[in-house]
Amino acid sequence: AQSVTQLDSHVSVSEGTPVLLRCNYSSSYSPSLFWYVQHPNKGLQLLLKYTSAATLVKGINGFEAEFKKSETSFHLTKPSAHMSDAAEYFCVVRSNAGNNRKLIWGLGTSLAVNP
């Protein structure tokens, strides 16, 4: 069975400071992992994904995430927060076993960026 835990429901940072959004996963098989962002009144946008290639994944808008199998983690980071980064972020896991393409969603982390 797969599951994903986002360790913080809310994170607040100052503009220009680093961002860390934590995610731990559980999967019986080699998983694919994703981070999605949801801005108010907009659709979900894929930030980045890990699919068994390089463990350090670079995404859009300066975000990156590192897949650490030993820690079962896939934390999202950004060196310097921008006001436009304020949004809801979802960590998502998908098992690569069989043809099941179902995604398992974390509960989300709300990121606030203060001026």
Place this chain on the structure above:
Amino acid sequence: GAVVSQHPSRVICKSGTSVKIECRSLDFQATTMFWYRQFPKQSLMLMATSNEGSKATYEQGVEKDKFLINHASLTLSTLTVTSAHPEDSSFYICSATPSGGATQETQYFGPGTRLLVL
């Protein structure tokens, strides 16, 4: 590329009426589409997996007779909320996975449909 649209973007209806929501993949074919429901400030809850030309697979606890899904073509899936009640008010989101190729790893999401049942 990989754009998914939903129509309508928001709808208000009276209790007891039915509402149809369309999900279209605009520039790719999607054998599989997914329907999600999202409550305010909560995560997405998968309702059903829609496969072109066959019956949808519903998640546990989702009433298939209440939420009718039709996936008649490789670019269109519809969700009909039948006899809607105020508790059905929610944000409904669809996603689509391109048929074949490397991009089948990724689901592309529509912008969502906000349903308010009075």
